[in-house]
Amino acid sequence: MSASWRPTASLELLRQRASLLNCIRAFFAQRQVLEVETPLLSQATVTDLHLDSMVVELHDSKRRFLQTSPEFAMKRLLAAGSGPIYQICKAFRRDEAGQRHNPEFTMLEWYRPGFDDRQLMAEVEALVCTCAEQHGDGLSDWAVSGFERISYRDLFQSRLDIDPFAASDQQLIDLARQQTASDHLALSRDDALNLLMAVVIEPTLQAPVFVIDFPASQASLAATELTDDGHRVARRFELFIRGMEIANGYLELTDAQEQARRFAADNQRREQSGLPVQPVDEFLLAALASGLPDCAGVALGFDRLLMLISDRQRIAEVISFDDNNA
Amino acid sequence: MASFSTNEIKPGMKVLLDGDPCAIVDNEYVKPGKGQAFNRIKLRNLMNGRVWERTFKSGDSLEAADVLETDMSYLYTDGEFWHFMKTDGSFEQFPADKAAMSDALDWLKEEESYVVTLFNGNPINVMPPNFVELEVVETDPGIKGDTAQGGSKPATLSSGAVVKVPLFVNIGDVLRVDTRTREYQNRVR
Numbered sequence: 001m002s003a004s005w006r007p008t009a010s011l012e013l014l015r016q017r018a019s020l021l022n023c024i025r026a027f028f029a030q031r032q033v034l035e036v037e038t039p040l041l042s043q044a045t046v047t048d049l050h051l052d053s054m055v056v057e058l059h060d061s062k063r064r065f066l067q068t069s070p071e072f073a074m075k076r077l078l079a080a081g082s083g084p085i086y087q088i089c090k091a092f093r094r095d096e097a098g099q100r101h102n103p104e105f106t107m108l109e110w111y112r113p114g115f116d117d118r119q120l121m122a123e124v125e126a127l128v129c130t131c132a133e134q135h136g137d138g139l140s141d142w143a144v145s146g147f148e149r150i151s152y153r154d155l156f157q158s159r160l161d162i163d164p165f166a167a168s169d170q171q172l173i174d175l176a177r178q179q180t181a182s183d184h185l186a187l188s189r190d191d192a193l194n195l196l197m198a199v200v201i202e203p204t205l206q207a208p209v210f211v212i213d214f215p216a217s218q219a220s221l222a223a224t225e226l227t228d229d230g231h232r233v234a235r236r237f238e239l240f241i242r243g244m245e246i247a248n249g250y251l252e253l254t255d256a257q258e259q260a261r262r263f264a265a266d267n268q269r270r271e272q273s274g275l276p277v278q279p280v281d282e283f284l285l286a287a288l289a290s291g292l293p294d295c296a297g298v299a300l301g302f303d304r305l306l307m308l309i310s311d312r313q314r315i316a317e318v319i320s321f322d323d324n325n326a
Numbered sequence: 327m328a329s330f331s332t333n334e335i336k337p338g339m340k341v342l343l344d345g346d347p348c349a350i351v352d353n354e355y356v357k358p359g360k361g362q363a364f365n366r367i368k369l370r371n372l373m374n375g376r377v378w379e380r381t382f383k384s385g386d387s388l389e390a391a392d393v394l395e396t397d398m399s400y401l402y403t404d405g406e407f408w409h410f411m412k413t414d415g416s417f418e419q420f421p422a423d424k425a426a427m428s429d430a431l432d433w434l435k436e437e438e439s440y441v442v443t444l445f446n447g448n449p450i451n452v453m454p455p456n457f458v459e460l461e462v463v464e465t466d467p468g469i470k471g472d473t474a475q476g477g478s479k480p481a482t483l484s485s486g487a488v489v490k491v492p493l494f495v496n497i498g499d500v501l502r503v504d505t506r507t508r509e510y511q512n513r514v515r
Contacts, residue, residue, distance in 0.1 A: 050362055095333060095384065096363070098355025180366075180381035191383075194361030199381065202358075220360050238359070248359050 003325040008316040013306075016135065017318065020306055021088065023131050024108060031123075033084040033110060038073030040066055040090060044281035047266035048220065049273065052094035054103075066092035069299055070109050071221065072284040075252070078111055078295060079287035086110035088302060100244065102315050102323050106302040113293040117222075117235050117251040120296035121149070121210050124239060124247055128208070128305065135309045147208040147239070153231075155211060159201050164193055164215060165231040172196070190217050205240035212237045221259070222250035239300075241308055249298030256288035329387040332365040340372070340393035343380065347372045347391035347445045355384065372443060372450055373425075391445065398442045400434055408434070410442055410449065422449035430454045432487035433505045454505045459514050460484050461500050468496040 007014070028035065045053040045065035053065045067073075069091050077085055091107040112120055125147045156164040162175060169189040176192035177183050179200050187195065193215065205211075216224045219234035227233055235251035253259055263280045271277050306318040316322035330339060332353070339350045348369035357363035363384035370377050372393065382388070398410035398420065407421035408430075420442060424431075426449045430440055433454035443451040465481035481491040481501075489503055491510045502511040 048360065050357075050360060096355070096357060097333075098357075101355055101357060181379065182381040185381060185383065191362045194358045195364060195381065198356045198358045198361070198364065199366065218360060245359055 005325065007320045008322045008325065009318055009320055013310055013312070013318055014320060016310055017306055020131060020135065020302075020309065023134050024088065024127070024302075027127055027130055028086050028110070031084075033086050033112075034082065036074065036077060036082065036085045036087050037089065038067075038070050038077070038087065040092075042067060042073065042281075044072070044279045044283070046072075047263045047270065047278045047280065049266060049269055049275070052275075053278075054092050054094050068093050069107060071297070071299070072281050074109060074111055074297070075292055076283060076287040078113060079290055079292045084110070084112050097323050099314050100304065100307075102303070102319060104323075104326075105315070105319075107299055108302045108305075109297065109299045111252070111295050111297040113295040115296040116294075117212070117237055117249060117296050120249055120298055121147075121212075121237055121239075124210075124249065124298055124300065125208070127300075128239075128241075128246070131305065132309055147210055149210045149212055149237075151213040152211055152215065152233075153213065155201060156196070159204060160196060190215075193218070202240060202245065203243040206242055208239065208241045210237045210239050214238075219253075219262075220250070221253050221262075223253050237298075244304055244308070245301070246304055246308070247298050247300035249296060251296050252292065252294075254288060254292040254294060256285050259288055260285055328390040330390060331387045332367070332382050332384050335365070335367065335388065340391040341369070341388040342391045343369060343371075343378065343388065346374075347393045347450065348378070349393075351377060357384070372445065392447075394444045395441050396444060397439050399437050399439050401436065403434075408452070410440065410452070413439060420444070420449050422452050426450050427452055432485055432508075433458050433460075433503075434485050435460060456506060457502055457504055457511065458485075459500050459502050460487070462491070462495060462497050465491065465495060465497060468494045 025035065041056060041064035043064065046068050051068045053068050056064050056066055058064055070087050070089050074085060074087060086109065088106065088108050090104050092104050094103065096103055153164055156162055160175065172189055172192040173187045176187055176195045177185055179196060213233040214236045216232035216234050219236060222234040222236040224232050224234050237249050238245060239247040267277045303315050303318050307315060310318060312318055330341060335350055335353045337350050337352060341348055341350065348371050350367065351370050352368040354366045355363065356366055365382050365384055366379060367382060368377060368379045397413045399413055401409040401411055407423060408427050410420050410422060412418045422442065430452040435458060438458060439455060441453040442449050460483040462481045463484050466479050477493045478490045479493055480488050481495055482488050489508050489510055491501065495513065500514040502514050504511055
């Protein structure tokens with residue numbers, strides 16, 4: 001092993017990290033949002049095709065999943081009547097390591113009963129600006145002009161001259177292959193959209209922007225609606241700053257049956273792709289059935305927010321020890 | 327042949343792409359929060375030096391290339407091939423063609439040691455040492471006494487390379503030259 005025992009972040013950065021945590025807690029305290037803690041280990045996990053959870057053995061026959069986000073447990077608290085809540089916790093994702101990824105990372109997630117996605121975007125913007133301002137970063141300039149909002153469709157049309165809803169699967173796949181000079185890639189429609197988004201569009205999103213109205217196929221746990229021109233879109237938003245994905249939020253799906261249907265559909269696709277079929281979280285479904293208040297929720301990458309504020313390019317520079325010397 | 331998963335590919339590894347051996351320059355992991363993960367891999371084609379960037383789905387694998395870098399000493403040329411011999415005592419000889427010689431042609435000297443890259447056992451590239459000592463075979467007469475700064479002139483070395491040298495250098499002098507920058511370092515004798 002050539003990795004050093006020393007922290008991958010400087011001590012100065014660690015002090016900034018502590019200060020950012022304080023700033024976030026103060027922000028929510030002022031708005032009377034309750035800080036909660038939920039288990040990192042749980043009996044069920046996400047069915048999402050592109051999220052791989054890690055498994056921990058409690059003893060011979062007892063296995064638990066490390067959470068990929070605290071979403072399910074927090075929704076159970078909401079259904080139990082918690083009111084607005086937030087959490088700062090570790091999340092774990094298998095096989096995710098790179099310049100902006102570490103297999104364990106820190107997530108800030110919060111839920112606002114009675115808010116819709118538009119209201120929550122405004123709060124995300126206020127939080128990011130407050131944090132940036134208190135840490136003396138140029139980010140605070142954006143507080144003046146406000147974060148832009150652009151629909152997924154307009155984004156693809158303006159950057160790539162293609163309509164992500166009307167284009168055929170083959171058109172999107174051809175474009176994705178051409179843009180990455182990778183003819184060999186086997187892609188689905190959503191893979192092609194994701195690849196174009198991540199590789200071509202994302203680097204151009206430098207000033208803060210909320211991308212909204214995602215295709216319904218990428219709804220995940222968001223509610224969907226029909227647009228005036230007949231496309232089904234997800235009430236989902238993603239915040240990008242300096243070419244980096246910072247936060248992902250939803251107008252939350254509250255329909256237990258629809259949720260169960262999406263879990264089953266995910267698992268079916270997992271099976272087709274040779275991925276393990278995941279146990280469905282029955283506690284979550286029961287909580288939804290008993291009644292989740294209408295709410296919006298968002299997950300924000302805490303480490304990435306710190307990268308922005310401290311102007312660092314690698315996640316290793318903002319966490320005490322990265323995966324190589326953890 | 328072995329293969330490497332995109333998750334374990336690191337700079338310096340040698341892989342096959344479209345049949346050509348390539349050295350990994352960079353491997354960037356890209357994953358939209360809710361989407362398929364990809365690796366954007368930058369590779370240098372060892373056959374022609376061109377840098378490619380290709381995207382793979384995370385978890386895909388690339389075939390390892392049988393590429394070996396070995397020290398060899400230069401023997402002679404027959405006009406078509408340049409012949410090298412391993413310095414490990416095996417006396418094994420390898421002929422390199424002109425394409426493989428592009429980096430080394432200007433700096434050839436018998437018995438000097440070169441790094442020869444073998445792909446499936448054939449030389450595809452020959453790298454000269456960072457510094458070589460070569461004799462001046464042609465240059466304007468030296469100006470006596472001018473050992474300080476000021477002025478330079480071209481000199482042709484025994485290998486055929488033309489480099490800029492200080493005015494005091496004479497035919498027959500042996501010079502130390504940096505092969506990466508083509509710069510004169512000092513006069514050896």
